Amino acid sequence: MAFKRVPQKFTASVNEVTIGTGDKAIVLGGENVMPLYSFDAPITNRVKIGVEITDSGYDKTVPGIAAFYAGAETIGEIAKRASEMPGGDFVVLTLEGADPNGANKPIDECVAIAKEVADAIDVPLAIQGCKNIEKDAEMFNKLAEALQGKNILLISARTEDYKQIAAGAVMAYGQKISAESAVDINLAKQLNVLISQMGVAADSYVMNVGSAAAGYGFEYVASTLDRVRGAALSQNDAMLQMPIVTPVADDAWAVKESVVSEEDFPEWGPRENRGVQMEVSTAAACLAGGSNAVILRHPASVKTISELIADLT
Amino acid sequence: MAYTIVFKVEGGADVKTQAEQGENLLELARRIGVAIDAPCAGNGTCGKCRVKLISGALEVEKNPHLSQEDFDAQWRLACQSKVHGDAVIWVPMSASAFRNNIKTADLSSPEELARYEAMTEEIFSSGIARGVQETGVGVAVDIGTTTVTAAMLDLATGHVLAKASMGNGQIRFGADVINRIIQQSKPGGVERLRHAVREETLIPIFESLCRGADKKPEDISRIVIAGNTTMEHLFVGADAQTIRLEPYVPEFLELHGKTAGELGLPAKADAPVIFAPNVGSYVGGDISAGVLPAMLWHSGEMALFIDLGTNGELVFGNEDYMLCCACSAGPAFEGGDISCGMRATHGAVDSCTIDPETMEPTLSIIDGDKPMGLCGSGLIAIISELFRCGIINAQGKFVREGKRVRYDQYGGAAYVLAFADESATGSDITLDESDLDNFIRAKAAIFSAIRTMLKSLDMTVDDIDKIIIAGGIGSGIDIGKAISIGMLPRQELTKYSYIGNSSLTGACAMLLSDEAAEKVFEIGRNMTYIELSTHPGYMDEFVAACFVPHTDAHLFD
Numbered sequence: 105m106a107f108k109r110v111p112q113k114f115t116a117s118v119n120e121v122t123i124g125t126g127d128k129a130i131v132l133g134g135e136n137v138m139p140l141y142s143f144d145a146p147i148t149n150r151v152k153i154g155v156e157i158t159d160s161g162y163d164k165t166v167p168g169i170a171a172f173y174a175g176a177e178t179i180g181e182i183a184k185r186a187s188e189m190p191g192g193d194f195v196v197l198t199l200e201g202a203d204p205n206g207a208n209k210p211i212d213e214c215v216a217i218a219k220e221v222a223d224a225i226d227v228p229l230a231i232q233g234c235k236n237i238e239k240d241a242e243m244f245n246k247l248a249e250a251l252q253g254k255n256i257l258l259i260s261a262r263t264e265d266y267k268q269i270a271a272g273a274v275m276a277y278g279q280k281i282s283a284e285s286a287v288d289i290n291l292a293k294q295l296n297v298l299i300s301q302m303g304v305a306a307d308s309y310v311m312n313v314g315s316a317a318a319g320y321g322f323e324y325v326a327s328t329l330d331r332v333r334g335a336a337l338s339q340n341d342a343m344l345q346m347p348i349v350t351p352v353a354d355d356a357w358a359v360k361e362s363v364v365s366e367e368d369f370p371e372w373g374p375r376e377n378r379g380v381q382m383e384v385s386t387a388a389a390c391l392a393g394g395s396n397a398v399i400l401r402h403p404a405s406v407k408t409i410s411e412l413i414a415d416l417t
Numbered sequence: 418m419a420y421t422i423v424f425k426v427e428g429g430a431d432v433k434t435q436a437e438q439g440e441n442l443l444e445l446a447r448r449i450g451v452a453i454d455a456p457c458a459g460n461g462t463c464g465k466c467r468v469k470l471i472s473g474a475l476e477v478e479k480n481p482h483l484s485q486e487d488f489d490a491q492w493r494l495a496c497q498s499k500v501h502g503d504a505v506i507w508v509p510m511s512a513s514a515f516r517n518n519i520k521t522a523d524l525s526s527p528e529e530l531a532r533y534e535a536m537t538e539e540i541f542s543s544g545i546a547r548g549v550q551e552t553g554v555g556v557a558v559d560i561g562t563t564t565v566t567a568a569m570l571d572l573a574t575g576h577v578l579a580k581a582s583m584g585n586g587q588i589r590f591g592a593d594v595i596n597r598i599i600q601q602s603k604p605g606g607v608e609r610l611r612h613a614v615r616e617e618t619l620i621p622i623f624e625s626l627c628r629g630a631d632k633k634p635e636d637i638s639r640i641v642i643a644g645n646t647t648m649e650h651l652f653v654g655a656d657a658q659t660i661r662l663e664p665y666v667p668e669f670l671e672l673h674g675k676t677a678g679e680l681g682l683p684a685k686a687d688a689p690v691i692f693a694p695n696v697g698s699y700v701g702g703d704i705s706a707g708v709l710p711a712m713l714w715h716s717g718e719m720a721l722f723i724d725l726g727t728n729g730e731l732v733f734g735n736e737d738y739m740l741c742c743a744c745s746a747g748p749a750f751e752g753g754d755i756s757c758g759m760r761a762t763h764g765a766v767d768s769c770t771i772d773p774e775t776m777e778p779t780l781s782i783i784d785g786d787k788p789m790g791l792c793g794s795g796l797i798a799i800i801s802e803l804f805r806c807g808i809i810n811a812q813g814k815f816v817r818e819g820k821r822v823r824y825d826q827y828g829g830a831a832y833v834l835a836f837a838d839e840s841a842t843g844s845d846i847t848l849d850e851s852d853l854d855n856f857i858r859a860k861a862a863i864f865s866a867i868r869t870m871l872k873s874l875d876m877t878v879d880d881i882d883k884i885i886i887a888g889g890i891g892s893g894i895d896i897g898k899a900i901s902i903g904m905l906p907r908q909e910l911t912k913y914s915y916i917g918n919s920s921l922t923g924a925c926a927m928l929l930s931d932e933a934a935e936k937v938f939e940i941g942r943n944m945t946y947i948e949l950s951t952h953p954g955y956m957d958e959f960v961a962a963c964f965v966p967h968t969d970a971h972l973f974d
Contacts, residue, residue, distance in 0.1 A: 263812065290960040290968045297968070298810060 113137050113145040116340035118333075118396065119306050120149065121347050123194060123257045123280055124228025130193050132310060132396045133347030139333060139394040140416045150417045151391055153406055154230055154399040155192040156353045157182055159201040159209065159217050163357070163401065166376050172403045179217055180224035187225040189403055191410025194228040196259075196351075196399050197221050202243055203234035211243045215250045222251055230257035230399075232351065241265040245272035248279045259351065260284035260312050263295055270299050274308050282349055287314035287324045289331045289344070296343045310396070311346045317355040317362075318386040329393030347396035356383040357401060380404045388412060423505045424451045425471065436500040442468070442475065443495040447589055451508060454760075459496035459589065463754075466495040473504030487844070509842075524568055524580045529917055536710040536922050537575070537929075543715050545932045547575065551638040554578060556626060556684070557924035558619065559703060560644030560652060561585060562594055562727050563760070565618050566921050569626040572639060575929050579629030586617030587651065593727055594647040598657045610651045615681055619652075623683045637684035640677055641934070643693035643924040645701035645728070653680065653692075665698040665948060671938065691927060691934055693920075694941030697948070699743035704730045705941035706923030709933065710916060711885045713739060714940055718882035721867065723905075724919070725750055725793075725888040729863045732944065733870055733881075739940070740874065742947040744866035749859035750793035755852045757790045757834065764789030764841050766834065768895065771802040776821045778802075778834055787841035788834065791848065794894045796856055799848060801898035803832060804965050811965045813853035823847065860904035861962035867906060868962075869955045870947060878906035878972070887919040900973070903966030907973045 117136035122129055130152050137144040140151070161182050164170045172189070176182045186195045199214045201207040222229050231247055233240035244258045245268065260282040261269040273279045283299055285291040292313045299309060313332055316322050329348070335341040356362060362379035364372070372378060383405040387398040391413070400406050419435040424446060426432065434449045443466055446453050453466050464482025470491045476499040483494055495506075524530050541547055549555075551572055558567040566582040587610055590600040600606050627634060642649065646667050650657035653675070655668045671694045678686030693702030704724060713720045714736055722732040727750070732741040749755055759765050766788045768781040778799070782788050791799065803809045808817045815822055815830035824830045831849035840846045871877060884905070886894075896913045899905045905913075916922070927934040949955045966973040 267816070288960055290957065290964075293968050294812065294964050297964075297970070298812065301810070 111144040112141065114337040114340075116337050116345065118336060118347055119345050121280060121307050121310050123230065123255060125253070125255050126226075128227045129255070130228050132349065133345075136337065138337070139392055142417045147417050149396075151395070151413050152193040152397040153191055153410055153413075154194045154196040154349075154397055155186045155189045155406060156196040156198055156232075156351075156399050156401045157186050157221075158198045159214060160207075162186075166379065166402065168376055168380070168404055169402055178220070180220045183221040183224045187227045189406055191406040192227075193397075194230060195221065195225050196230045196232060198232040198354075199243065200232075200234055202236070202239055204236055204239055206234070211239075211246050214243055215246050218247055219250055222254055222256070228257070229254060230259055230349075232259045232399075237262070237264045241268040241272075244269050244281075245276075248273035248277040251279070252277045255279065257282060257310065257349070259349065261295075261299070261309075263291075263298075266295060266299055267302065270302050270304050270309075274304050275302075280308055280310065282310045282312050283346070284312040285314060287316070287321075287328050289313075289328055289335065292328070292332060293335075293341070293343050296346060300343065306342070306346070309346055310349045312349055312351065315350045315352065315355055315386070315390065317359045317382055318389055319361075320355070320359055322386070322389060326389065326393050329390070329395065333394035348394055349397045349399070350387075350390045350395040351399040352383060352387045352390060353399055353401035356386045376402075380408075384408050420500055420503045422473075422500060422503070424449075424508055425505065426451060426508045438500060439476070440500045441496065442493075442498040442500065442506070443589070445500065446495060446508075452584070453495050453508060454584075454588070461494060461497050463592075464494060467492050467509065468495050468498075469493070469507040469509065471505040471507050474502035475499065475504055476501035524566075524577060524918075524921065530577065532917050533577070533922050533925070536916065536919075537926060539712060540710060540926050540933060541930070543712070545926075545930060545936055547930045549639060549929065549931050551688070553636045553638040553685075554630065554632055555639035555641070555928040556623065556637055557641045557921060557928045558622070558643070559706075559918060559921040559924055560614065560619075560642060560648040561703070561920075562597075562645065562648065563588065563592070565614070565622060566918060567619075567622050567626060568921060568925055569630050569632070569637075570925055570928055572929065577925075578632070579626045581622045581625040581629065583618055583622055585648075586613040589613070594645065595661055597651060598647060598661050601651060601657050607654050607656075611654050614648070614652050620683055627683075634683040635685050637677070638688045639928055640682060640684060640688055640690045641693065641706075641924040641927045642690060643702045643706035643920045643927075645703050646695040646698055647701070649692055649695060649702055660698040665950075667695055667698050670695045670941070693924060693927065694938050696741055696941050696944045697743075697946035699728060700730055700732075700741045700944070700946055702941075703920035704732060704741065705937050705944070706927060707887055707919035708732055708739070708940050708944075709923040709926055709937050710919050711887065713885075714936075714943075719876075719880055720883045720885060721881045722885045722887065722919075723863070723867075725863070725886060725894075729866065731863075731866055731870055733874075734944075739944045740870055740947060741944045742866055742870050742949050744862040744949055746859040746862045749796070749856045754855040755791060755796065756849055757846045758796070758852070759790035759792055761792035761794065765792035766790070766795035766799075766846075767792055768795060769798045769802060769834075771799075771806050771808070773806040776806065776808060776817070776819050778821070780834065785841065787839065788846055789841040790846060791834070796848075797860075797894055797899050797902065797904065799832075799834070800853065800856060800965075801895075801901045803848075803853075804902060808832065809853060809965075813857045813965060814850060857963055857965065860899075860902060861959050863904055864906070864967070865955060865958035865962040866949055868958050869949060869952055872954060872958075873947060873952075878908065881906065881908060882912065884908065884913045885919075886913065886915045887917065901966065903962060903964070903973055 114136045118133035120134040121132045131149045134149045135147045176185045201209040257280045283295045336345040424432045478497045568580040569578045672692040675690040677684035677688040693706035695701045711722045724730040729746045730743045763784045810816045831847040835846040961968040
C-alpha cells in the first residue's frame with residue numbers, strides 16, 4: 105500500500121509575540137505544527153536569531169568575533185554592526201556589568217548604554233540582565249521606562265522577581281518580558297500562571313524554559329522542550345503556549361570545550377572552532393525542540409543557523 | 418559536685434532533682450520523667466523545647482530558634498542547655514503539652530466509641546465470626562510514631578473496658594522513623610529504644626488500662642499490636658536498618674508465636690502477642706489492621722484509604738485487589754517544621770476563617786480561648802483561607818499588604834494569626850513563607866502519591882467511588898478546605914468519610930476474633946506495595962502538585 109502522508113497540524117497554536125516596531129519588528133511563534141515541520145502546515149513566522157553583545161562590547165579573545173566588529177569603537181557602533189550581522193534578526197544587549205558581584209555598574213549607566221544601543225539600531229532590541237534578582241528587578245523597570253515605545257524584550261523574569269518586572273515593565277510601559285524557569289515543565293507552567301494571574305496578556309510575554317550547552321545535561325532541556333510544545337499543541341494548554349526564546353551563547357561559550365586554549369589541548373584544535381561548534385550544535389538542538397528564537401554570539405554560528413532555518417522552513 | 422535543679426511544670430507538681438555540672442537539661446528532664454516535647458530529638462533544630470530559667474544558672478549555646486528578646490526574657494532551649502549550678506526551671510504547657518493533653522483518636526469521646534462500635538459491627542456482619550480460644554480480657558495497641566493508643570476489651574462480650582493513650586517515649590530519639598532507625602544503630606540503641614517504648618510507654622499504658630478496668634495483669638490473655646514497620650521492629654528489637662537502606666526490605670513482615678512473657682509485657686506470661694503484618698518498609702501493621710474496618714476488601718467499589726500522619730499511607734482497591742504506597746508528608750500535618758506548629762492539643766488553633774476585606778482571622782481553639790499555635794487541621798484551614806482571600810498566591814508567597822501581613826527586612830513575609838496580647842504564649846503567632854512552603858510540600862506529597870498510584874493502574878481520581886480518611890489529624894480537617902488547596906482530589910464531599918484511628922479499631926477486631934486476625938494476615942499478603950521513591954513519574958507529579966491548588970488547574974475546576 106502506498107504511503108499516505110497525513111499532515112500533523114494542530115488546532116492549537118503557539119502565541120504570537122511581537123518585538124520591536126515598524127518594518128523591522130519581528131513576530132515570534134504562531135505555528136500550529138511541531139518544531140520546523142513546515143511540511144505539515146506553513147510556518148508563517150520563521151524562527152529568529154538574536155545577536156548578542158554586552159555592555160562592554162564583544163569578546164575580543166575570539167578572532168572571528170573581533171574581526172567582525174573591528175573598527176567599531178562605541179557601544180552604539182558595535183550595536184549597529186551587530187544589527188547588520190548576516191542572518192541575525194534582532195540585537196541582544198547583555199548588561200553583565202551591572203552585576204553587584206562584578207563591575208557593579210550603576211543602573212543609570214546601564215540605562216544610558218541601553219539607550220545608545222537602541223538609538224543606533226533599527227532592528228528590535230532584547231536586553232538580558234545580570235542575573236542578580238534585586239538589581240535586575242530595579243534595572244528592568246528603569247530600562248522599560250527609558251525605552252518606552254521601543255517594544256523591547258526583557259530577559260528575564262523569574263519566580264523571585266516576576267511581580268515587580270511584570271508590573272513595571274509590561275503593565276506600566278508596555279514592554280515584553282521572558283519568563284525564565286529551570287528545565288521543568290511544571291515550574292515553567294507555574295510561572296506563566298502567576299504572570300497571567302497578574303493580568304499580563306498572553307501576547308506580552310515569552311518564556312525561557314532553561315537551557316544547557318549540548319552534552320551538559322541537554323537531554324533534560326530536550327525533554328522539557330518536547331513536553332512543553334506537546335502540551336501547548338496537542339493538549340491546547342494555554343499556560344504553555346508562549347513562544348520560547350533560548351539564550352544559547354552564554355552556555356555554549358562557558359563550557360570547557362569553548363574555554364580551554366589550544367596550547368593546553370593541542371589535540372582539540374583551535375578554540376574558536378570548538379566554541380562555534382558548541383554554539384551551533386546547542387542552537388540546532390534547541391530549534392529542533394521548539395525554541396522560537398535563539399541568542400548567539402559568533403558570526404559563523406549565526407550564518408550556519410540562519411541557513412539551517414532557511415532550508416527547513 | 419551535685420547541684421539542685423527544680424522543674425516547675427505548668428499545671429503540674431514541682432520536680433526536684435540532683436544533677437552534675439555539664440549535664441544536658443533535656444536529658445535530665447527525661448531521666449526524671451518531666452515531659453518536654455522535642456520532635457528533633459534534641460538536635461537544636463526545632464526550637465520546641467523552650468523552658469524558662471526562673472533563677473540560678475545554665476550553660477547555654479545560642480540557637481537561631483531563640484530570639485535575643487526571648488533570650489533576654491530568660492527563655493532557653495532545654496536541649497541546648499547544660500547544668501551549671503543550682504537552678505529553677507519553669508516548663509510551660511507548650512513544652513509538655515504532647516504528653517499530658519495530646520488529642521488523639523483513642524476511643525475516648527462518645528462519637529469515637531460510636532464509630533468504633535459501628536465499624537466492629539460491620540466487620541462481624543461481613544461473614545467474619547467472633548470468637549477466640551483465650552478467655553478473660555485482651556489488649557489492643559496501636560504503636561504510632563508519635564502516639565501510642567490502646568484499649569482493653571472483654572474477650573467474651575467485646576466490650577471496651579478501658580482505654581489509654583500516651584506520647585511514644587521514643588520521641589526523644591527523633592520525631593520521625595528515620596531518626597529512630599539511626600538511633601537504633603548506635604551502641605546500646607536497640608535496648609534504649611525498646612526501653613523507651615516498653616518501660617516508658619507500654620507498661621504505664623497497661624497499668625493504666627488495668628486500673629481503669631479494675632483488672633490484674635494476669636487477667637490479660639491476648640494482645641494485638643499494630644504499628645508501622647519501624648515501630649514493630651524497634652519494639653521487638655529487630656534490626657530496622659534495612660528499612661531505610663536500599664532495597665528497603667524489612668527484617669520481617671509477619672511475626673508469629675510471640676508471647677507476653679517473652680516480650681516483657683505485663684500480662685499472663687503465655688498470652689499470645691499477635692502482630693498485625695507489615696506489607697513493606699513504609700506500609701506496616703497499622704495499615705493492614707486499618708484496612709480491615711475500612712472494608713475495602715468487602716466491596717466491588719473502588720475505594721481509596723488514606724491514613725494521614727507523619728507518613729501518609731495510601732491503599733487503593735476493592736475486593737479483587739489492593740495497591741498500597743507510602744509518602745513522606747513530613748511532620749507538617751502534626752505541627753512539626755512549622756514555626757508556630759504544635760500537635761492537636763490544648764491551645765491549638767484547629768480551624769479558622771479570614772475576612773477577605775480586613776484580613777482579620779476568626780480562630781477556633783481546642784479547649785481554650787487564647788491560641789498557642791497551629792495544629793494540622795488549623796494549618797489546612799488557614800492556608801485555604803489565605804489563598805481564598807488572595808493574601809497568598811499559588812506558590813504560597815504573600816501578595817497583599819496590611820496590618821496582619823508583616824514583612825521583615827529581607828523581604829520575607831508572614832501572616833500574624835495572633836498578636837502578642839491575643840496569644841497564650843505572650844508572643845506573636847505567625848505563619849511565614851517557609852511554613853507555607855513546608856506545608857505545600859506535605860500536601861503535594863499526598864496528592865502526587867494518589868495520582869501516581871492511580872496512574873500506575875491507568876486510572877484517574879474520577880474512578881474513585883469513595884475516599885476513606887483515617888488517622889489522628891483527620892478528625893478535624895475540613896475536607897472542602899483540604900480540596901481547595903489541592904491536598905485531596907476534587908470529588909463530591911459525599912464520597913468522603915472519616916473513620917478515626919482505624920488501626921486501633923482493626924487491632925480490636927483482631928483481638929476479638931481469630932478469623933478477623935486471619936483476615937488481616939490475608940489483607941497484608943494480598944496488598945501490592947509500590948515504592949514511590951523509585952517510581953519514575955513521582956517527582957514530576959510532586960513538582961506539579963507544589964502549587965495551590967495544582968499546576969494543572971483543571972483537576973480542581
